[in-house]
Amino acid sequence: MAGYKPVAIQTYPILGEKITQDTLYWNNYKTPVQIKEFGAVSKVDFSPQPPYNYAVTASSRIHIYGRYSQEPIKTFSRFKDTAYCATFRQDGRLLVAGSEDGGVQLFDISGRAPLRQFEGHTKAVHTVDFTADKYHVVSGADDYTVKLWDIPNSKEILTFKEHSDYVRCGCASKLNPDLFITGSYDHTVKMFDARTSESVLSVEHGQPVESVLLFPSGGLLVSAGRYVKVWDMLKGGQLLVSLKNHHKTVTCLCLSSSGQRLLSGSLDRKVKVYSTTSYKVVHSFDYAASILSLALAHEDETIVVGMTNGILSVKHRKSEAKKESLPRRRRPAYRTFIKGKNYMKQRDDILINRPAKKHLELYDRDLKHFRISKALDRVLDPTCTIKTPEITVSIIKELNRRGVLANALAGRDEKEISHVLNFLIRNLSQPRFAPVLINAAEIIIDIYLPVIGQSPVVDKKFLLLQGLVEKEIDYQRELLETLGMMDMLFATMRRKEGTSVLEHTSDGFPENKKIES
């Protein structure tokens, strides 16, 4: 009738981080490459065009790194003071950067000297960006102004003086050449339109704004200060959600290439990954120092993080494991698989599906055919006992349920019995396995008692096991004593309340009884 029912493998809840597709995705990076820069890395920017080089702004230099190079392939060092915010143009051929002395410089990637110098800011320029039409540059400075520059004739087109504090971040819309956004220490984020002379939208962030980000569609705005806030631009700047997952100021934001995940780096040395649908943290990275800048390469191939201690951490994605194994066995031709597939179901046809073949594990196959010793051998294999001890324990439990555990354990030679004993020694003290393994240990002792003393290897293992059990008993006794003390404390507290509710979790309590018995 019903088919063979495979052995139920006991699953145990995994403590700590849950394994999700996101943790798998974001953990699939190689160990980071560390590059020492001259000062705090304030900005990292990837070129949007292949070969996806990236510009790193640190101290008075801008380094351009190739994808896998650890040495800069190019350096722009003609800054008198600290450089800020080196940003690539959309075509990857021009680079713009601000500097502490208030100048904005435009470089050609192939050249060395600046192509243009935009003079007009009186204080440090912390943010620059290209507009969507590629011919203008937006800059924001500590003199509270935001300026729009024309590249061809290096003229200042517009100046906005609406902010009342340092302008420290900004970005231009990717779709509309006239729109750009700036965030300032006056707690506001403002959207400017080059066609008008004043801001078209202003949102109150509540804290000094360290970073702003526009979604590719332009509908959502993310601003980061103490908290990360997401604003709906289409509803006139309505706050969608406030993310309070970092416990220090958030300094940088970035979107994953798919646009499904938002990354934020913070002074608390963490990078958090949010889902952009639910705004829940799905993953988090730890770094050695406070994070100032963060960038993701095309297709999330590389994560580059710049820190206050001048270290640039570069993580490359692990290449997809290519398992081009030996020349494959010749498979049936393609037409065998599509045979009859194009047949359209007629009205009165009765569809009969081929029964799905159930895959059985090897130990299940053995158990199905009552090869009990072989099944036990299979799960006592070191690869199984180390990686998945719960399978071994489940099979031992199943054999016990079938009443054949003694038969399966009997008749083993020195090597095989030491395998079993190794497993017991490793797992006996674990509370989740103890009930099953104590029973198995008793059976083994019963079976092999007559031959004890014949093999020094096995004898040593038995002594080890004995020591382990004794240690465990002592430990449990101590636990019981502690529990007794706590009970007494609870009892005195309860006296006052007059009820007899007792709530406590009793881990390790049942095992104690069993071991002692």
Add this chain to the structure above:
Amino acid sequence: MVEEENIRVVRCGGSELNFRRAVFSADSKYIFCVSGDFVKVYSTVTEECVHILHGHRNLVTGIQLNPNNHLQLYSCSLDGTIKLWDYIDGILIKTFIVGCKLHALFTLAQAEDSVFVIVNKEKPDIFQLVSVKLPKSSSQEVEAKELSFVLDYINQSPKCIAFGNEGVYVAAVREFYLSVYFFKKKTTSRFTLSSSRNKKHAKNNFTCVACHPTEDCIASGHMDGKIRLWRNFYDDKKYTYTCLHWHHDMVMDLAFSVTGTSLLSGGRESVLVEWRDATEKNKEFLPRLGATIEHISVSPAGDLFCTSHSDNKIIIIHRNLEASAVIQGLVKDRSIFTGLMIDPRTKALVLNGKPGHLQFYSLQSDKQLYNLDIIQQEYINDYGLIQIELTKAAFGCFGNWLATVEQRQEKETELELQMKLWMYNKKTQGFILNTKINMPHEDCITALCFCNAEKSEQPTLVTASKDGYFKVWILTDDSDIYKKAVGWTCDFVGSYHKYQATNCCFSEDGSLLAVSFEEIVTIWDSVTWELKCTFCQRAGKIRHLCFGRLTCSKYLLGATENGILCCWNLLSCALEWNAKLNVRVMEPDPNSENIAAISQSSVGSDLFVFKPSEPRPLYIQKGISREKVQWGVFVPRDVPESFTSEAYQWLNRSQFYFLTKSQSLLTFSTKSPEEKLTPTSKQLLAEESLPTTPFYFILGKHRQQQDEKLNETLENELVQLPLTENIPAISELLHTPAHVLPSAAFLCSMFVNSLLLSKETKSAKEIPEDVDMEEEKESEDSDEENDFTEKVQDTSNTGLGEDIIHQLSKSE
């Protein structure tokens, strides 16, 4: 309202189907099995019960086909009669009164007017095989007193008797002997197994015997799992036997196939073994049949086998060892731990079924709906193994949740306990495992209950355990961005002075939880989980606990082990009344205030129905059962009855079922048993007699549609289309095998002509009656014709075309 009869205790849920070997009809379309006082006729294809042959007044002990007329069936019973039935129509043809208890029945084609029965004469455990001459007489009841003795000192079970080689001899086994009686020589040879004397514990007792249909060969099964094949037994000295050994436990039954080429055997391993050519090498298996095979039988046509199992099940198996149908009765052979429950959705009775399963049994149709696999582990059927037992189950939230508890206790200290919570899935119409909790408590769980209040927003479950705690489990949201999920977690753990928690119960509105700790009842607030008050009567441990319902919801009832029934008032927190009653079962009616209590005394069990508000019972029935009653349950009625008499009013809205220690399910009814049985429809039979050809499928559908249309047209206008089934040409076309039909070109014109309206118009009034009559006639006709064509087909296929054409044209 008619004058009411007295309430009687009525058996329900069917009797065991596996009492004797099932018997196939000659065409393998039906299978017969004994079931208590009845014989049930099942269809082998649809698994439906087609007829119940009732007439015997005691247990039916044997059935056999009439060898002279394969449309008739003999049955014998402990009431001392042999009855002859027409099973197609379910009619009793004749009754032969023998006069003594009959234990088994055998028929032989060679012995035309006599049958063989097993009777016990003087002493209680000495059985004889006798032949009964059945007198030819036209009257309904005939005395058959002409008994002739065949064999003495035989086993009571019919498995130990077999007739061989066209009735030349009969073989009987008992303990260590095989006796063979030759009818012609009238001599008995007796063979003894030699090893039985030497070894003290050798278990080679005979258990069953079967005879080869054509050769002189007897197969016998033994306690130690061996099968012996005996040959040359005509000679007391030269006899030989060979051994076949696969079974490791007792061989329960043996059967030869019709041609005798293969031997079937089965036992506790629940594996059907087919031995081909009687050799040890050539064997085939059909494993995992679910329970011990008790009987094996083979259809006379040779295309089907069937096995009867200890879990009240008959499996019909194809010749190529593929199970094709399962006829399942109420599983009864195991002890019931879960008690009786009602599934709120299907209104089915739910209790322990097959090992590790819950069975859902429909009381209305007296049929098992399905088995839910709870334990989900391979069942090893071995003697002395400690199995995982399904000990507790409860439905909650209107059937949306099911909680089950399973445990296995090998030694005192080693307890494996698991609680599972199942969610009802509307899409798949079944329960799906949601949460599995290992070791929810450190000792056995004694009670389990859901909060079934209508307005409760969060499903809540309470478990009480012997470890002194009760735990409250709630459904929590476990979803994240990847999936939506819910799961159960522990919300609260409560205890009372470390006493064992024995019962728990929610009040009707879910605001209070009552938990009994041995002798003490504690009341908890279900919102804050604060202990509200305690009741203690010092009258022994609390065995049952339940809240009153509706107008009596302020009362709490408790029954103690010392035979005291207490009723507390929750408003005054005082004892309202108590009564001396040794309550075994206490069940509240979900539709009224009534509570049924069954008390146990040395004489038998008595039923008391009362309202908690007054200590005077509404209804008392003494002696409902001689045995201990284990469980009871109220089942809401679909259609309320209207008993006017005050004593019976408690049965108006619900019916009370209870289960005794011997696993018989009983209920109260005022109807006579004949009325209670659902009349099996004749339609079912008529429809089945149609061959299921592809044509049938096409035209069957077509006809149904047309029927509907026809009914409409009948109402609207009086012009009538002829029914397709009334046209002989079409029905013949359908019933004639395709390969003997003439060419389609020839048939086409005839077919189309037959669909045209005939010229003579019938008057509108007559038509409906006419149609009915014709329909009946037609179905009978078609039956006969069907038989005819089949016969013809057997004899010759050539030159048949003309014949059929002739028929067709004639009927046109």
